[in-house]
């Protein structure tokens with residue numbers, strides 16, 4: 001199961017939280033209800049789509065960034081639970097940088113960017129600097145996650161400079177306490 005739907009809307013920022021985060025949480029719970037071996041399901045893989053903006057600050061997309069940070073926190077947590085509870089379901093996050101899809105066109109619209117519309121050229125400069133990925137590489141990353149039985153909870157990053165790779169949270173998968 002892939003929870004992929006997302007919007008970039010800083011003007012209607014509640015919608016951004018609803019679509020990008022609340023729906024991912026709801027989708028994951030529904031998926032687990034059907035897939036978890038605890039409920040008589042056959043197990044499987046759930047992939048939740050976040051963004052590189054879920055790992056870094058995004059000055060012109062603060063709520064988009066918050067929603068995507070939330071996806072990572074939720075997914076890593078529920079992946080840990082799935083492992084402890086022997087659900088037989090692996091759950092991962094994928095964080096692409098800029099990808100060549102209609103989502104990128106939203107930066108040209110005041111109705112999406114709201115007060116951050118004035119910074120649209122800065123976002124375009126970032127795209128020029130970091131490049132724009134072909135969607136096929138995201139598909140390739142997702143297939144490798146589905147095939148890799150050892151990576152429950154891992155956060156995959158996909159960038160033009162480093163390709164498909166993983167965020168390193170350290171040996172204990174947590175921050176220093």
Ligand SMILES: NC(=O)C1=CN([C@@H]2O[C@H](COP(=O)(O)OP(=O)(O)OC[C@H]3O[C@@H](n4cnc5c(N)ncnc54)[C@H](O)[C@@H]3O)[C@@H](O)[C@H]2O)C=CC1
Nearest residue numbers: 004005006007019049050051096097098099101102103104
């Ligand atoms: N394009 C990019 O640069 C990046 C996109 N992402 C994420 O990838 C995912 C897919 O986005 P893209 O394909 O790039 O954008 P897109 O705009 O081409 O596709 C988004 C999809 O979400 C669906 N959607 C939006 N609101 C919905 C709702 N309320 N109910 C059901 N479906 C809804 C749309 O119908 C559309 O099919 C999103 O979660 C996005 O945040 C992550 C990193 C980079």
Ligand SMILES: CC/C=C\C[C@H](O)[C@H](O)/C=C/C=C/C=C\C=C\C(=O)C/C=C\CCC(=O)O
Nearest residue numbers: 008051052053096097098104130157159160161
């Ligand atoms: C503006 C359109 C809407 C959404 C944007 C996307 O969600 C997208 O994910 C935002 C990406 C922001 C990318 C910012 C920087 C990209 C950096 C690099 O590609 C390479 C630099 C560092 C790599 C870090 C790493 O891989 O460890």
